[in-house]
Amino acid sequence: METRGTKPVIFLFTFPLQGHLNPNFQLANILFNRGFSITVIHTEFNSPNSSNFPHFTFVSIPDGLSDSEASNPDVIELLHDLNSKCVAPFDDCLKKLLSEEPTAACVIVDALWYFTDDLTEKFGIPRMVLRTVNLSAFVAFSKFHVLREKGYLSLQESQADSPVPELPYLRMKDLPWFQTEDPRSGDKLKRGVIKSLKSSSGIIFNAIEDLEAEQLDQTLKEFPVPLFCIGPFHRRVTASSSSLLTQDMTCLSWLDKQEPKSVIYASLGSIASMDESEFLEIAWGLRNSNQPFLWVVRPGSIRGTEWIEILPKGFIESIEGKGKIVKWAPQIEVLSHRATGGFLTHCGWNSTIESICEAVPMICKPSFGDQRVNARYISDVWRIGLHLENKIERLEIENCVRALMTSSHGEEMRKRIMPMKETAEQCVKLGGSSDRNLGNLIAYILSF
Numbered sequence: 142m143e144t145r146g147t148k149p150v151i152f153l154f155t156f157p158l159q160g161h162l163n164p165n166f167q168l169a170n171i172l173f174n175r176g177f178s179i180t181v182i183h184t185e186f187n188s189p190n191s192s193n194f195p196h197f198t199f200v201s202i203p204d205g206l207s208d209s210e211a212s213n214p215d216v217i218e219l220l221h222d223l224n225s226k227c228v229a230p231f232d233d234c235l236k237k238l239l240s241e242e243p244t245a246a247c248v249i250v251d252a253l254w255y256f257t258d259d260l261t262e263k264f265g266i267p268r269m270v271l272r273t274v275n276l277s278a279f280v281a282f283s284k285f286h287v288l289r290e291k292g293y294l295s296l297q298e299s300q301a302d303s304p305v306p307e308l309p310y311l312r313m314k315d316l317p318w319f320q321t322e323d324p325r326s327g328d329k330l331k332r333g334v335i336k337s338l339k340s341s342s343g344i345i346f347n348a349i350e351d352l353e354a355e356q357l358d359q360t361l362k363e364f365p366v367p368l369f370c371i372g373p374f375h376r377r378v379t380a381s382s383s384s385l386l387t388q389d390m391t392c393l394s395w396l397d398k399q400e401p402k403s404v405i406y407a408s409l410g411s412i413a414s415m416d417e418s419e420f421l422e423i424a425w426g427l428r429n430s431n432q433p434f435l436w437v438v439r440p441g442s443i444r445g446t447e448w449i450e451i452l453p454k455g456f457i458e459s460i461e462g463k464g465k466i467v468k469w470a471p472q473i474e475v476l477s478h479r480a481t482g483g484f485l486t487h488c489g490w491n492s493t494i495e496s497i498c499e500a501v502p503m504i505c506k507p508s509f510g511d512q513r514v515n516a517r518y519i520s521d522v523w524r525i526g527l528h529l530e531n532k533i534e535r536l537e538i539e540n541c542v543r544a545l546m547t548s549s550h551g552e553e554m555r556k557r558i559m560p561m562k563e564t565a566e567q568c569v570k571l572g573g574s575s576d577r578n579l580g581n582l583i584a585y586i587l588s589f
């Protein structure tokens with residue numbers, strides 16, 4: 142095995158979406174702290190800021206995306222474009238890296254790089270895969286061929302609330318659909334990812350096996366490769382920013398002025414978008430709840446607008462002191478702030494696990510993919526949140542915010558999320574499940 146100095150080398154191929162870059166870099170830091178030398182391979186598109194990670198070596202590959210491809214609102218098409226355009230550049234990159242580090246320990250790729258299996262096999266280097274979803278969503282994804290065969294994925298509106306026999310906790314409408322014009326495109330992605338996972342040397346999850354023991358058993362049956370649940374990643378490393386947008390740090394001084402557990406934090410992550418009417422309903426719902434709120438509205442996330450210019454005249458003045466709207470927040474710090482008492486979220490897995498780790502109960506507004514599965518677990522299985530399942534209306538938002546923040550129902554959720562937070566804390570401590578799994582992962586990588 143090649144060592145840089147005395148350290149074994151890992152090549153990490155990051156995927157250029159925010160919800161992937163964060164756990165990709167967290168994993169890189171975890172492995173660096175455990176004695177590995179890390180070479181980060183990244184695309185020019187959504188290139189990370191290397192100056193935030195002076196301890197890694199960075200290698201950029203040309204992805205060849207045109208401007209229109211790079212701003213494609215159909216994220217699944219973007220993923221396919223990246224996968225097809227990066228084959229030759231990744232091939233060249235790996236060839237060069239392996240000529241410099243001929244016995245590097247392994248390559249770790251984000252699971253969305255589904256094209257990489259043939260190349261790593263060609264070069265004879267072990268390939269580990271980082272899957273950034275949790276196990277419950279993973280199980281739902283992995284059964285997609287069965288769900289497709291049974292016709293569940295093209296079902297009628299009238300069956301939306303029917304249970305899914307193969308996935309006990311889910312309803313048909315919770316299945317991990319993708320926001321794409323062409324359903325075959327979503328199938329192609331799932332097929333590619335599953336094939337690449339099954340042929341990998343092992344899968345790493347930002348998940349906690351104590352919270353998802355049943356789903357771990359199912360995953361082990363379907364995927365006959367070593368699995369390592371070593372989450373929550375962000376609890377193992379101090380924050381270093383892999384943020385593509387500038388985080389507005391004034392959020393924290395604003396939170397300092399609020400009462401403990403009084404603020405509802407609202408953010409729909411880095412990809413989900415909404416139409417103008419949904420945005421306005423959320424705006425009025427938050428305002429009318431009379432609860433302090435901190436709201437992230439990502440530029441471009443309201444279809445057809447730049448930012449929040451469609452808010453009616455006088456709205457901003459009317460929330461003075463009570464509500465704050467920003468373009469991007471330091472989310473982990475916001476969730477851990479003593480003033481934050483609830484989270485209106487799209488239920489991406491990073492946001493969900495970050496919220497669980499701070500014992501902040503949620504209001505779920507999922508859009509696509511794993512978000513729907515996570516929302517069902519949050520509301521019905523773990524019972525640590527409310528679920529916006531109908532058309533988004535201001536009164537429902539207002540009622541949900543009040544229920545979460547001020548009612549006994551919300552208090553019960555707060556009590557139920559507490560032991561989950563404790564589990565998340567314990568599992569990374571010496572002898573905890575994630576700690577043991579990390580030890581096993583390191584021994585496994587060193588055995589290649």
Ligand code: UDP
Nearest residue numbers: 160163410411437469470472489490491492
């Ligand atoms: N995030 C952030 N600031 C924000 C909103 C989100 O730093 O204002 C981070 C958040 O902490 C999380 C990631 O962006 O780590 C979003 O990932 P997630 O899986 O929740 O959703 P996605 O963006 O992939 O849909």
